[in-house]
Amino acid sequence: MIRTTHRSPLPALVLVVALVAMACGTNQGSGAPAGASGSPAAAGSQPAVSGGASPAADLSGELTVWAMGAEGTKLGTLADAFMAANPGVKVSVTPVDWGQAVAKLQTAIAGKTTPDVSQMGTDMMGKFGATGAFEPVPADIAPAGYFESAWNTNMVDGVVSGVPWYVETRLLYYRTDIAEKAGITSPPATWDELKAAAKAMKEKGGSKYGIGLGTKNWQEYFPFLWSNGGDVVDASGNPTLNSPQAVEALTFYKSFFDEGLTPKSVPEGTDPATPFVTGDTPMFFSGPWHLAGVKAAGGADFEGKWAIAPMVKKVTATSFLGGSNLVVYKNSKNKDAAWAFVRFLSDPKTQATWFTTSGDLPAVTSGWEDPAVKTDPNLAMFGEQLKDTKAQPVSSTWAELSSAINDTLEKMTTGTMTPQAAADEMQQQATSIGTK
């Protein structure tokens, strides 16, 4: 609507094609929807929600649920289970492409045509929460059973505006065969060991580089900031991006680029699993989706040549938490049924079923007690890491601020900007753009 339009064939074509391109989405590459995450989880053993699966007797009416990406195509099975338990309610699930999700939600909120329930990326909570479209969460849904950092992503201006659905966090993927060749017997556990391992794998292990790190990805930088005792904002929400801890974290991050341990440029859209399998970058940080991604990229004879390890430690070993929440909209005409559906999805049993359906990790800590999740050692490591995670601040300006942080990171990793200058620039941007 904002584009200036001209009555000439070329621009018209350009416009049409641009729309098609937008429709096709921008989410290629990095895999997961940028999610947010939480801080160290207070792993309460209480079920998050009382009576999640046993519904109130007399629910009826229709529910529209929007779910994004892979969740959208798979949520139907859970909706069927919910309808079987609540014959009066008809749930229709609308899958929404991640690339279109933001635009569709904006249109729906502006046009007051929101669904009753939708999935909401943890990093989108602040943005859409600011529109005032979310219904506050009923008091009986308590934070106790959820990973704390996941729960915190739902706090919009002090109001609980959503319920964690699933979570993800980032771990170190590394090549055991190359590590062995380089004389490394146990996975790097600290910052110093990570650096030493990267050097050894490059020099003695025969790899082109030591590790693959993003040149412009705040999700990869923040774990270093957090594990060094720093944070994005302080307790009152003011930015602290140029603290001494931040400068030190940036210095460490930049050193990998300056010492040639990580590539300064990677072709757009490269899956980090590809150079991992070829051995060019024998380590990288990523989420649970790469367990399957590495298997697929490596094939059968890659089995046993790699493993995962927790985030490396400095002051702490805090990693990034992402994932999605569930929100109910103010415009919903059937809020009782909407919350019942959310409670059902948060039930530990449903969470475990959902894991086997979708591979999404349970946001409810007791969901991890289920044998399907518990017995896989790799998943268990993700479960452990989830207890020490943080997410970005919930802010209406997050899309803009994170883009600015990425720009500055790129200037520092690929250019000559010093860590101190980068930290100051991030702080200045956070101050002018705002963090609330």
Place this chain on the structure above:
Amino acid sequence: MAGRAPVGPRRGWRQDLVGWSFAAPFVILFGIFLALPILAAFALSFTSFGLRDLENPIGTTVVGVQNYTDLLGDPKFWKSLGNTIYFVVVGVPLTLALGLVIANALSRGITRFRTVFRVGYYLPVITSIVAIAVVWRFLLNPDVGLINILLGNLGITGPNWLASSALAMPSIIAMAVWRNLGFAMVVFVAGMQAIPAMLYEAASIDGAGRWQAFRYVTLPMLRPTILFMLVITTIGYLQLFEEPFVMTDGGPLDATLSVTMYMYQQGFEFFHQGYASAIAYVLFVIVAIVAFLQFKFLRSEP
């Protein structure tokens, strides 16, 4: 003398009604889907319309010309404008010159497989940009790309084209020129077919060679067509969007961020719709001025 034709100031309301009813579908659609949004965007550009106004759009804050003054002090806007001008200044002449050369070759030189060539050059114009982007990303891939493999055979280590701030824009220009020159070619071929053959006969009797025929017959006769293509291509290129959008996302370090991309970012990613509207209007004014100047200085006969 036969009776005079029924001329007069009025044709009667009945005829008017018929006329308007034929025009109505267009006028109504134009009004709703173009005129109204264009005016709304103009109004929007004087407000701080953003996320918090979504639920109550009328309640947005009017900020006067602040968006426009902010824009003047926004280094990212200037950077994007500089990139766009770079793209236009290099891309437009290249597109037109190559289009003209190919059109001339296909009209007056090559006769065998003429249709094959014409289709070949035109195909990129009608191919989806997403498909093109995938192919070009492969071509430009630093490790396995065809371009760098060919360079490698010559003993040159090819760069990472799209990841270098110096080479990303030239790569985008190469792709855009390749993609759009087919359209220029088709228009030039049509223009050349309208040039009477006797002019070329006269020229050859006067002893003109191929180059002279091109220089003194084809070029002057094509002048209106070239002007048309110049204006159309410039307007299109000033709105550069999809190439960087699908290839580089404006990077690296904003080296391929165009004005339209910056507008999209502000309007739809950050939801500063007031600010994005201001960018749109500034771009509109620039496009209008450039088109006006091109007409003014190039339309008159030499």
